[in-house]
Amino acid sequence: MNKLAKNVLFGLLIASPILYVSACSYISRSRQMAFDAVAEGDTQEAVARKLISGYVIEKAGGKAFLRYASRACTAPCVERWWIENRMAFDTEAWSVEFGNDGRVLRKVEWSSP
Known part of the structure; x- marks a missing residue:
């Protein structure tokens, strides 16, 4: 191996x-x-604009996004959006839950020290 390659x-x-x-x-x-x-209280459209892209959608009645959550989205939650940092060594994710009216009910940060 020559010096430049090294x-x-x-x-x-x-x-x-x-x-x-x-x-x-x-x-x-x-x-x-x-x-x-x-x-x-933000609408799904407003949240989509803020998050840009790269989120995973979990529907109520479906399987929990087990990478982070131990329980699935259940009433009053009808849909949960997950945003991840897959490059992090430990858990680093954020979730936003929506109700029947398409508005944010709750948002949660998920992290592991």
Whole structure:
């Protein structure tokens, strides 16, 4: 292996953890800001605009999103939206629950130390 290849490999070895931590922090911060912008009583349309994309939808009567929750969305919740930071080493997710009227009933942060 020539000297240039060794230097490039060494640079990648040093940069990879820094890039990973930076990306994880960026995702966490941006999703936390979007979650914080959601208020109880917001409509699904308003929440969708704030969250942009990347959420998982759990319907009432269906299976719980067991990656984070131990119980499924049940009345008065008719739909729960999950936002995740899959790059986090531990649990980091946010959920927003909607009622029959399509408005936010409750929002929860899910994290593990």
